[in-house]
Amino acid sequence: MIEEKAILSLSRITKRYGGVVALQNVDFSVLRGEVHGLVGENGSGKSTLVKIATGVVQPDPGAEIVVEGKKIPRLTPYLAFHLGIHVVHQDLSLFPNLSVAENIFAHEYIERGRRFVSWQDMEGRAREVLGRIGVDIDPRAVVGRLSFADQQLVAICRAIASEAKLIILDEPTASLTFREVQRLFGFIRELKAQDIAFVFISHRLDEVLEISDRVTVLRDGVKVGTFPKEELTKARLSFFMTGKEIVAQSRTFPLDGPKEILRVERLTRRGEYADVSFTLHEGEILGLIGPRGSGRTEVALTLFGLNPPDSGKIFLDGKEVRFRSNRDAIRHGIGYVPENRLIQGLVLDQPVADNIVITILDTLVERSGLLRPAKKLSIAEKAIGNFGIKAPAVDAPVRSLSGGNQQKVVLSRWILTAPRVLILDTPTHGVDVAAKESIYEMILNLAKDRGIGILLISDEEHEVLQVCHRILVMKEGRIVREYVPSEVTEEVLRKEIVG
Numbered sequence: 001m002i003e004e005k006a007i008l009s010l011s012r013i014t015k016r017y018g019g020v021v022a023l024q025n026v027d028f029s030v031l032r033g034e035v036h037g038l039v040g041e042n043g044s045g046k047s048t049l050v051k052i053a054t055g056v057v058q059p060d061p062g063a064e065i066v067v068e069g070k071k072i073p074r075l076t077p078y079l080a081f082h083l084g085i086h087v088v089h090q091d092l093s094l095f096p097n098l099s100v101a102e103n104i105f106a107h108e109y110i111e112r113g114r115r116f117v118s119w120q121d122m123e124g125r126a127r128e129v130l131g132r133i134g135v136d137i138d139p140r141a142v143v144g145r146l147s148f149a150d151q152q153l154v155a156i157c158r159a160i161a162s163e164a165k166l167i168i169l170d171e172p173t174a175s176l177t178f179r180e181v182q183r184l185f186g187f188i189r190e191l192k193a194q195d196i197a198f199v200f201i202s203h204r205l206d207e208v209l210e211i212s213d214r215v216t217v218l219r220d221g222v223k224v225g226t227f228p229k230e231e232l233t234k235a236r237l238s239f240f241m242t243g244k245e246i247v248a249q250s251r252t253f254p255l256d257g258p259k260e261i262l263r264v265e266r267l268t269r270r271g272e273y274a275d276v277s278f279t280l281h282e283g284e285i286l287g288l289i290g291p292r293g294s295g296r297t298e299v300a301l302t303l304f305g306l307n308p309p310d311s312g313k314i315f316l317d318g319k320e321v322r323f324r325s326n327r328d329a330i331r332h333g334i335g336y337v338p339e340n341r342l343i344q345g346l347v348l349d350q351p352v353a354d355n356i357v358i359t360i361l362d363t364l365v366e367r368s369g370l371l372r373p374a375k376k377l378s379i380a381e382k383a384i385g386n387f388g389i390k391a392p393a394v395d396a397p398v399r400s401l402s403g404g405n406q407q408k409v410v411l412s413r414w415i416l417t418a419p420r421v422l423i424l425d426t427p428t429h430g431v432d433v434a435a436k437e438s439i440y441e442m443i444l445n446l447a448k449d450r451g452i453g454i455l456l457i458s459d460e461e462h463e464v465l466q467v468c469h470r471i472l473v474m475k476e477g478r479i480v481r482e483y484v485p486s487e488v489t490e491e492v493l494r495k496e497i498v499g
Helices: 046-053 077-082 100-112 119-132 148-161 178-192 205-211 234-242 296-303 326-331 341-345 352-364 373-386 403-415 433-450 461-467 490-498
Strands: 006-017 020-031 035-039 064-067 085-088 166-170 197-201 214-219 222-228 260-269 273-281 285-289 311-316 319-321 334-337 421-425 453-458 470-475 478-483
Touching: 006 046, 020 035, 020 046, 020 197, 020 214, 035 046, 035 205, 046 166, 046 197, 077 085, 085 148, 100 119, 100 148, 119 148, 148 178, 178 197, 178 205, 178 490, 205 234, 214 234, 222 234, 234 433, 260 296, 260 453, 273 296, 273 453, 273 470, 273 478, 285 296, 285 433, 285 461, 296 334, 296 421, 296 453, 326 334, 334 403, 352 373, 352 403, 373 403, 403 421, 403 433, 433 453, 433 461, 453 461, 461 490, 470 490, 478 490
Parallel strands: 020 222, 035 197, 035 214, 085 166, 166 197, 285 453, 285 470, 334 421, 421 453
Antiparallel strands: 006 020, 006 064, 214 222, 260 273, 260 311, 311 319, 470 478
16 A cells, blocks of 8 residues: 555644634645655645644644654654654755854754764764765855855755655755756755655746656645646646646737837946846836846846946936936836845835835825825725735735735835836746736736836746747846747757756
8 A cells, every 4th residue: 555655644634723724634645765746826735734744833633643654643843853854944944154064963963962073073974974965065165155056955965964754845946046956856866766755845836747756736725636747737737726727828029119118238247247238118028037147137236226337338218327326226217126025025024005105105205204194005005906915904014925915015016116117036936826827917917008118037938938028048147049939939948048
């Protein structure tokens, strides 16, 4: 029987928070040496299921947890750790000021209260763990100086050193380039061959299908099913997650029709990008795609007045402009939605309303210097309605919203400034498939109905093919190719980016 091979088996898992049902009668199992994909929209119950699997949260009565055939009456984080169940979170939870070796074995010294360290022994053991999956990282290297991809491998090696039997990877590819993703997948397969199991959680469905043996889908706290990957396609998986047929469409754009809004000529900033030239038209969505570190975000920051170029020219409506600050850029009608909404885009503990109106606060202040609260609430409520933001209340902290709705808050605040040009830096990063479609629709409407020129920076080939009218490929600080979506496939575009 298949369940006899299970490392972890969860049965009849239900969890209620007051009147909210986070999970309802869910069964979930992970087999030895398998990669098990876990997918669902934000709020589907994935995080709650992981917390129960690691002992952080206790399920409601009637649930059963079995680890390697042994029933566990009450699973705690300490017990889960020692049973070999480990999580590699998105933030990795590493000590950036310590070495690779220290990070791999820190738990051992903390737990056992060891006061003396044999550095030679620790570094030798670290080399053994790193060598187990062929990772070429110096055990003496300071973790904070490593790339994010290498830090992630250190976190996985830390789990291996703790004799992990099941490693849960939470959005492990969100900040990786295509090459780094493939490298990570190689290490996962190597560990899988050593009978270590993985739960792979991601919004990137193509990657889920590439690396997983089976995939479990959650929707609204209920298990839709567990499927062998051979029975799934990306479209079918999207349907199971959302209950809706999502059809990708490419769009064409008459280049000689609409008015040119923005023109960039031979823009250069030493060490970041060189000879960047392109145009953006009224109502056009222009895609900019390339590996992380290719200079795409640095160009965006220049256009927003935060990263002055060494040479080159920027034209708005045919007139040359020079931005001394982001205030200059905003005054000229340029808005910017940054790459990391949680750090750069939102004040998480402040209300939704405050986050929406922050870009136009000066228009809400009376002559006395006091803020007009009624006007603020009116504008915020209108934006929530116009952009379909799902929030419990206008005064709820923005951190209480899902990732997709947080992104809509950031978008709505810039629309209030009535921009001519809107720069969107990976606007669908970390949001689920349904939220992505909602954001795509929002972007398309802004371009079509309001005539805003949109520069869309993206990591995902299918995204620029689905949403953009033209696509620029950027590598090593230069724009190397321009495509029209109807004339290129996802495979060709990916080869252009990584080749």
